[in-house]
Amino acid sequence: MATPIAWQIASVAAIRPETPGVKTIALKLPQWMRHRAGQHYDVRLTAPDGYQAQRSYSIASAPESEGKVELTVERVADGEVSGYLHEVLMQGDLVEVRGPIGGYFVWDAVQGGPLLLIAGGSGVVPLMAMLRHRAAAGSQAPARLLYSARGAEDLIYKDELDRLAADGWGLQVFYTLTRSQPPGWSGYARRIDAAMLREVAGPLGPSPMVFICGPTLMVEAAASGLLAAGIAEDRIKTERFGPSGS
Amino acid sequence: MTMDTVRDDANAALMLDGNAVAGALSEIFGAEMTVNEAECASCGQVHAVGAMLAFTQAPGIVLRCPSCEAVMVRIVRTPRGTYVDVRGAAYLRMPPS
Numbered sequence: 001m002a003t004p005i006a007w008q009i010a011s012v013a014a015i016r017p018e019t020p021g022v023k024t025i026a027l028k029l030p031q032w033m034r035h036r037a038g039q040h041y042d043v044r045l046t047a048p049d050g051y052q053a054q055r056s057y058s059i060a061s062a063p064e065s066e067g068k069v070e071l072t073v074e075r076v077a078d079g080e081v082s083g084y085l086h087e088v089l090m091q092g093d094l095v096e097v098r099g100p101i102g103g104y105f106v107w108d109a110v111q112g113g114p115l116l117l118i119a120g121g122s123g124v125v126p127l128m129a130m131l132r133h134r135a136a137a138g139s140q141a142p143a144r145l146l147y148s149a150r151g152a153e154d155l156i157y158k159d160e161l162d163r164l165a166a167d168g169w170g171l172q173v174f175y176t177l178t179r180s181q182p183p184g185w186s187g188y189a190r191r192i193d194a195a196m197l198r199e200v201a202g203p204l205g206p207s208p209m210v211f212i213c214g215p216t217l218m219v220e221a222a223a224s225g226l227l228a229a230g231i232a233e234d235r236i237k238t239e240r241f242g243p244s245g246s
Numbered sequence: 247m248t249m250d251t252v253r254d255d256a257n258a259a260l261m262l263d264g265n266a267v268a269g270a271l272s273e274i275f276g277a278e279m280t281v282n283e284a285e286c287a288s289c290g291q292v293h294a295v296g297a298m299l300a301f302t303q304a305p306g307i308v309l310r311c312p313s314c315e316a317v318m319v320r321i322v323r324t325p326r327g328t329y330v331d332v333r334g335a336a337y338l339r340m341p342p343s
Binding site: 005016040056095099101102103104105216237238239240241 | 252260261262263264265266268271272278280292295296297320
């Protein structure tokens with residue numbers, strides 16, 4: 001099997017703001033390779049003095065979008081790579097990347113469902129790739145997304161998620177806003193807890209395929225809550241992100 | 247009673263998954279490694295490399311067993327080369343070629 005580890009120079013096809021702190025960067029790749037939903041790319045920046053900084057960013061786009069890949073990047077306070085990608089990078093610029101990388105935290109439509117996706121903050125990005133892939137592949141596998149963010153303005157992809165949930169193909173989306181809620185908010189308004197997990201996961205039966213992505217402590221809480229609810233450990237895949245996402 | 251040396255301190259917030267170091271691992275082993283399984287030499291549990299606990303803030307990369315938190319893999323780059331210490335793994339199973 002060929003290993004997709006070679007670095008290549010991608011060009012920035014477009015940059016799109018998602019929320020005040022999050023942008024999506026569409027890259028055109030000379031050596032595009034079909035990815036699997038949930039994989040990431042490594043991005044490497046080199047300063048004129050040779051100093052290099054490297055970070056991993058999840059792919060947001062579906063594998064079906066040929067020749068192109070979209071990375072959604074959250075601006076991290078003092079982040080040397082995310083700061084550059086947010087403040088300096090422009091359409092037409094070149095950036096060094098390698099990927100797609102990772103074979104563990106991935107979902108393919110042929111695996112079917114039911115699918116339980118749990119996101120904290122920008123942890124929604126690889127899960128969005130799964131949902132976009134699910135839609136592009138015409139999958140009707142039952143799927144539920146529980147998405148936790150601080151406030152309504154921090155929800156990435158909300159319009160698209162609402163559209164996907166409304167198309168009648170078996171996706172349901174649940175939001176929880178932990179810090180502030182707009183007037184008339186009907187979603188959850190607290191951190192993910194055991195009761196919320198039981199409500200969201202329950203209708204999917206005893207053994208959904210679970211993907212959890214978010215800040216480390218949120219992932220730990222969600223995983224242990226699902227284990228307590230009786231979901232087997234080998235059905236739960238986690239992707240924690242911490243300072244290496246900066 | 248389990249010893250919980252990792253999760254109780256500040257390291258907990260810095261912990262990632264084996265998946266986060268997939269790029270570095272594929273560079274070293276020449277293959278995608280995160281779906282391969284490894285047996286912990288301390289507790290005997292078998293986990294996918296992608297499910298291991300990864301610490302990347304140390305000088306190098308440390309992968310720990312998700313069951314008992316023992317160190318399974320250490321990777322350190324030096325000017326003389328890359329050191330890969332897998333003493334903590336009883337085995338690492340690669341797929342048939």
